[in-house]
Amino acid sequence: MSDWTDTIDALIDYLRFQQENGTRDAPFSPDILKRLGVIAPAPVAAVPLPAALPQPVALPPLAADRRPSTADHRPPTPPPPLPSKSPADRRAALERIAEQAAACSRCPLAGTRTRVVPGQGNPNSPEILFIGEAPGQDEDAQGLAFVGKAGKLLTQMIEAMGFSRDEIFIANICKCRPPDNRPPSPEEMQACIPFLQAQIAVINPKVIVTLGATAAKGLLNAQTAISKLRGHWTLYGDIPLMPTFHPAYLLRFPPAKHDAWSDLKSVLKRLDRPVPQQNKNPTVT
Numbered sequence: 602m603s604d605w606t607d608t609i610d611a612l613i614d615y616l617r618f619q620q621e622n623g624t625r626d627a628p629f630s631p632d633i634l635k636r637l638g639v640i641a642p643a644p645v646a647a648v649p650l651p652a653a654l655p656q657p658v659a660l661p662p663l664a665a666d667r668r669p670s671t672a673d674h675r676p677p678t679p680p681p682p683l684p685s686k687s688p689a690d691r692r693a694a695l696e697r698i699a700e701q702a703a704a705c706s707r708c709p710l711a712g713t714r715t716r717v718v719p720g721q722g723n724p725n726s727p728e729i730l731f732i733g734e735a736p737g738q739d740e741d742a743q744g745l746a747f748v749g750k751a752g753k754l755l756t757q758m759i760e761a762m763g764f765s766r767d768e769i770f771i772a773n774i775c776k777c778r779p780p781d782n783r784p785p786s787p788e789e790m791q792a793c794i795p796f797l798q799a800q801i802a803v804i805n806p807k808v809i810v811t812l813g814a815t816a817a818k819g820l821l822n823a824q825t826a827i828s829k830l831r832g833h834w835t836l837y838g839d840i841p842l843m844p845t846f847h848p849a850y851l852l853r854f855p856p857a858k859h860d861a862w863s864d865l866k867s868v869l870k871r872l873d874r875p876v877p878q879q880n881k882n883p884t885v886t
C-alpha cells in the first residue's frame with residue numbers, strides 16, 4: 602500500500618468520524634475540489650410515500666404493557682396487539698412481517714436489493730434487541746442481519762455480554778441494502794420504520810440497543826450526534842433504550858470500543874446480569 606492510499610484511508614476515517622459526531626460540512630477550497638474532480642451529485646428524486654402505514658404490517662393489537670409513554674422523542678406508532686404471546690404466535694407474526702417486507706416496494710431500495718433482511722434471533726421477549734441501520738453486501742446476499750465483518754464484531758460483543766446470538770434479536774431500521782453501503786435516506790427510513798415497529802411490538806424486548814447514529818436517528822427521530830447520545834438511557838415507548846456506536850465504526854475507529862463496552866456494561870447492569878471484568882472485554886481485541 603502506498604503512502605497515498607494510507608493518507609486517503611486516514612482521511613476517509615477522519616471524515617467518517619466527524620460525520621458520526623454530527624458534523625455536516627467540511628471546508629474545501631475550490632482548487633482542491635477541482636483537483637479531486639468532485640462532481641455535484643444528481644438530485645435524488647423525492648420518494649412518494651403513502652399517506653397511511655402499509656397494510657402489510659397490520660398486526661393484531663399491541664399488548665397494554667407496550668403503550669408508548671412519555672418518551673422525549675417521537676413516540677412509535679403503536680401496532681395492533683397480539684392475541685396471545687405464545688412463541689408460535691410470535692414466530693408466525695414475525696414471518697408475516699418478513700413476507701410483507703419481501704413483497705414491499707415502498708422505497709427505491711426495493712429496486713436494488715438482492716434479498717430483504719428482516720432480522721433474526723429470539724422473538725420471545727429477549728433481553729436485548731440490537732438495531733442497526735441497514736444491510737450491507739454480505740447481509741444482502743444472505744438475507745441475514747449482521748453477518749459481515751461488523752457482524753463478527755457484534756457477535757463478539759454479544760458473547761462478551763454473556764449471550765449467544767440465538768438468545769437475543771438483531772434487526773435493522775431499513776430492511777433492504779442501500780447501494781454502495783451508503784446510509785439510508787430519511788425518506789427510506791420513514792418508509793421502512795413501520796416494519797421495525799411491528800417487529801418490536803411482537804418481540805417485546807426488555808432492552809433496545811441502537812447501533813450507530815443512523816439507527817438512533819431513525820428510531821428516536823433524534824438529531825443529536827451519536828457521540829452525545831451514546832451512554833445515556835432513553836425510552837422507546839416504555840422500553841429502555843441505550844444508543845451506542847455501530848460495530849462498523851468500531852472497526853474503523855478502535856479507540857471508540859472502550860465507550861461501546863462501557864455502554865454494554867450499563868445494559869448488563871440494567872438487566873441485572875453479571876458484568877464481566879474489564880480484562881475479559883473481547884471488543885478491544
Ligand code: SF4
Pocket residue numbers: 702703705706707708709710711717775776777789792793
Ligand atoms: S427498505 Fe423497507 S420500505 Fe424500502 S423497499 Fe425495503 S422493505 Fe420496503
